[in-house]
Amino acid sequence: MTGTFAWRDMLDRAQAAKLLGKEMFVVLTSPAKTMDDIKAVLPEHLAFQRGLEAQGIMFAAGPLADRDDPETWGGEGMVLIRAASLDAAKQIADSDPMHSSGARTYVLRRWLINEGGFTLRVGFSSGGFELC
Template sequence: MNFSRIEASKIVESSAPSLRLQLYVVTSTANSLDAVKQNLPEHRAYLRDLEDRNVLFGAGPLWTDDGQYFEGDGMLIYRATSVEEATAIAQADPMHTSGARTFKVRPWLLNDGSITIRVTLSEPQRSVI
């Protein structure tokens, strides 16, 4: 297959300024499901702190392709100013510092969608934004 590439800056330029939001997606791959389970409390506390600081846009486990099982992988989306900052945030996650998971960071330009109510999943907080 022959795929074309478009420079990211060209896509940003063509997006309406009010619609674009630069985020960073972290795919987190399990090295050991047992290690993931052991580090889950510290990982969840770290995510709650990121939520409190408005750094975490969203996070959660990834199921197997059939939607039936969890094998330890997850995805996180950060608000950051650069790939380097997002990488530093991911590196500090107890899942990654412990070696339970490895990760990859990719920039993601969110062009479409809306959020009208904020519900902090780890706490019973709600607010309109």
């Protein structure tokens, strides 16, 4: 790496370029114990995640396939959260039963969403939806 920018500069550059400039936080979570330990905490973890979703804190979450064998899952996951600060995001990640139990550890990263998009199709009569 040949240099860095201050994070504030990244936010300012996004605003000046009329990009979205929405800051979120990425929680990359990895096994610290056995899969049995992870599975034991999974119901509490999922309830915690649903609570974050209901409160509008969690943007998205889910498991990550293994790097070396994309047909298997070794306990890694990713959570995208909305928080007012890095410290607030850390408190949220620390509160996850996966982390507080020691079944998983995590790395927390700031993320600035500048480009991209999504399509949501809602069927009124069917009550179905599709997210693309």
